[in-house]
Amino acid sequence: xxxxxxxxxxxxxxxxxxxxxxxxxxxxxxxxxxxxxxxxxxxxxxxxxxxxxxxxxxxxxxxxxxxxxxxxxxxxxxxxxxxxxxxxxxxxxxxxxxxxxxxxxxxxxxxxxxxxxxxxxxxxxxxxxxxxxxxxxxxxxxxxxxxxxxxxxxxxxxxxxxxxxxxxxxxxxxxxxxxxxxxxxxxxxxxxxxxxxxxxxxxxxxxxxxxxxxxxxxxxxxxxxxxxxxxxxxxxxxxxxxxxxxxxxxxxxxxxxxxxxxxxxxxxxxxxxxxxxxxxxxxxxxxxxxxxxxxxxxxxxxxxxxxxxxxxxxxxxxxxxxxxxxxxxxxxxxxxxxxxxxxxxxxxxxxxxxxxxxxxxxxxxxxxxxxxxxxxxxxxxxxxxxxxxxxxxxxxxxxxxxxxxxxxxxxxxxxxxxxxxxxxxxxxxxx
Numbered sequence: 001x002x003x004x005x006x007x008x009x010x011x012x013x014x015x016x017x018x019x020x021x022x023x024x025x026x027x028x029x030x031x032x033x034x035x036x037x038x039x040x041x042x043x044x045x046x047x048x049x050x051x052x053x054x055x056x057x058x059x060x061x062x063x064x065x066x067x068x069x070x071x072x073x074x075x076x077x078x079x080x081x082x083x084x085x086x087x088x089x090x091x092x093x094x095x096x097x098x099x100x101x102x103x104x105x106x107x108x109x110x111x112x113x114x115x116x117x118x119x120x121x122x123x124x125x126x127x128x129x130x131x132x133x134x135x136x137x138x139x140x141x142x143x144x145x146x147x148x149x150x151x152x153x154x155x156x157x158x159x160x161x162x163x164x165x166x167x168x169x170x171x172x173x174x175x176x177x178x179x180x181x182x183x184x185x186x187x188x189x190x191x192x193x194x195x196x197x198x199x200x201x202x203x204x205x206x207x208x209x210x211x212x213x214x215x216x217x218x219x220x221x222x223x224x225x226x227x228x229x230x231x232x233x234x235x236x237x238x239x240x241x242x243x244x245x246x247x248x249x250x251x252x253x254x255x256x257x258x259x260x261x262x263x264x265x266x267x268x269x270x271x272x273x274x275x276x277x278x279x280x281x282x283x284x285x286x287x288x289x290x291x292x293x294x295x296x297x298x299x300x301x302x303x304x305x306x307x308x309x310x311x312x313x314x315x316x317x318x319x320x321x322x323x324x325x326x327x328x329x330x331x332x333x334x335x336x337x338x339x340x341x342x343x344x345x346x347x348x349x350x351x352x353x354x355x356x357x358x359x360x361x362x363x364x365x366x367x368x369x370x371x372x373x374x375x376x377x378x379x380x381x382x383x384x385x386x387x388x389x390x391x392x393x394x395x396x397x398x399x400x401x402x403x404x405x406x407x408x409x410x411x412x413x414x415x416x417x418x419x420x421x422x423x424x425x426x427x428x429x430x431x
Contacts, residue, residue: 015055017309018237019077019133020298025084025101030298032309036072038088038099041314052088052099052106060093060113067104072097076132076237079142081157087134089144094128096144096155110155110162118149126162128153133180133237135189137202143189147176152191152200166200166207168193175218181239181247183262192236192249195220197227197260222254222269230267232258240297240306242322248306250294257294257308259322270322291315 015035023029029040034048035055041048052070061071073092078099080086086099087109095111110123117127130147137143142155143165151167168177179192187203196213211217215229223231233251236258240248249258256269271291296309305316 014312016293016295016311017314018075018295020296020307020309020314021078021080022298024080024082030307030314031078031080031086032296032314033075033077033088036075037068038072038075038078038086043314051101052104058092060090063106063108063113065106070097070106077134079134079136087142089131089134091130091132091147094130096123096128096131116148118146118151120153120163121161123155123160123162130176132176132178135180135182137182137187137189143180143182143202145177145180145191147178150175150177150193152177152180152189154202165189165202166209168198168209178235179237179239179249181241184241184244186244190239190247192232192239194218194234194236195232196230197232197236197239197249220253222251222256224258224267224269227260227265227267230258237295238297240299242299242306242319246322248297248322250297250308252293252295255291255293257291257297257317270317 015037016033018033020030020032023031023040025031026040026042028044029042031038031040033039034050036058037053037055038051039048039055040051050068052065052067053072053075054068057071058073059071060073061069065071072088072090076089076091078086078088084101086101088097088099088106090097090113093113094116095113096109098107098109099105100107108124110126111128111131112125115127116129118129119125119127128144128146129149131144131153132147133145135143137154140156140158142157144153144155145151146153149167152165154163154165155161156163168175175194177191177193181190182188183190187201189200189202191198191200196211196217198209198211198213200207200209212227213230213232216223216231219231220234221231222233223229232249233254233256235252236249237252238248238250242248245261245263247260247262249260251258251269256271259268259270261267291308292311292313294308294310296307298307298309300307300316303316305318306322308315308317
């Protein structure tokens with residue numbers, strides 16, 4: 001099925017949807033990065049509301065700003081600590097911002113706004129260089145891709161400290177780590193970088209970076225086939241696991257979504273062949289559909305589909321259109337040299353898509369304060385069904401956040417390097 005599209009930015013110009021998650025504060029809504037703002041959208045009414053920032057205006061307005069007074073510079077992702085707090089990755093301001101959903105107030109959480117660097121230790125004194133994506137290792141530990149530092153940084157929420165989990169040993173400055181996802185049921189962190197993907201096990205005493213796309217490191221483009229020989233986008237931003245063995249990766253510049261099987265160790269593409277003169281609502285199938293710069297992915301378990309965030313729009317593809325793999329035996333390693341004989345290709349079903357690794361989310365407050373600038377309500381004509389979020393939340397467990405004192409001592413751990421070095425690359429396009 002060709003993606004059906006829903007315009008969520010009628011009043012905010014051509015803002016990009018960079019990241020999406022089911023809204024823990026307003027069940028049924030989608031929380032998203034919309035240009036330079038954090039916003040929430042109700043798909044049933046096609047109403048978009050700004051929580052903090054301005055979609056079309058970038059910058060930094062200082063700490064403790066509320067609603068549209070806040071300014072971010074090209075934020076790439078966020079993490080919902082619980083139903084009332086969101087950690088936003090303010091990418092080109094090189095910091096992480098804590099946003100209260102009850103007051104829409106922003107607080108600098110980690111990093112030094114507008115100042116890039118590489119420093120570990122207490123959150124207020126730590127430094128990042130173009131942080132991009134974030135994932136949860138546990139309720140108290142997060143992992144952040146620190147783009148131009150070429151590292152995966154670990155955030156200890158309990159002790160309010162930052163450290164290096166692992167770093168790429170690539171010297172060329174244009175190589176950046178971008179996307180990140182935790183393989184369900186494991187401690188394996190999969191990440192993407194310009195042209196390729198890799199993995200590191202967070203549970204190892206000395207985490208070792210494993211580069212899966214070994215034959216074309218430093219190249220970017222579109223090549224399917226074996227994982228080792230595949231080529232990925234310049235900025236493969238979002239990684240989404242459909243099941244424990246199949247992940248999707250967005251291709252913003254190649255206008256594709258890549259399907260990676262960790263069982264067969266093969267890469268394929270959907271929407272790889274674009275229709276001539278196609279529009280966002282053109283009829284077609286999964287092989288010829290039109291996707292304009294896909295950047296965000298979100299599992300819609302109730303409708304058996306994957307939502308796609310793009311330029312000013314949210315669309316979807318049905319899960320049964322996407323080839324996935326299943327196996328009757330347990331597979332824990334993605335780098336095995338042979339494929340199990342019990343592996344078979346099958347169609348993914350609604351029940352086979354696991355809930356992503358997320359913290360326990362408490363019930364939402366009875367009188368939430370959400371938006372400061374609601375968009376006009378319009379009628380949905382593209383979606384054939386009403387989107388609702390009826391998945392049962394995990395048991396309620398609040399996660400407390402302690403802001404560390406700036407006088408806390410700062411330590412810098414030694415990054416774990418891979419053996420890749422001296423790779424010449426072509427410059428990446430701007431973020």
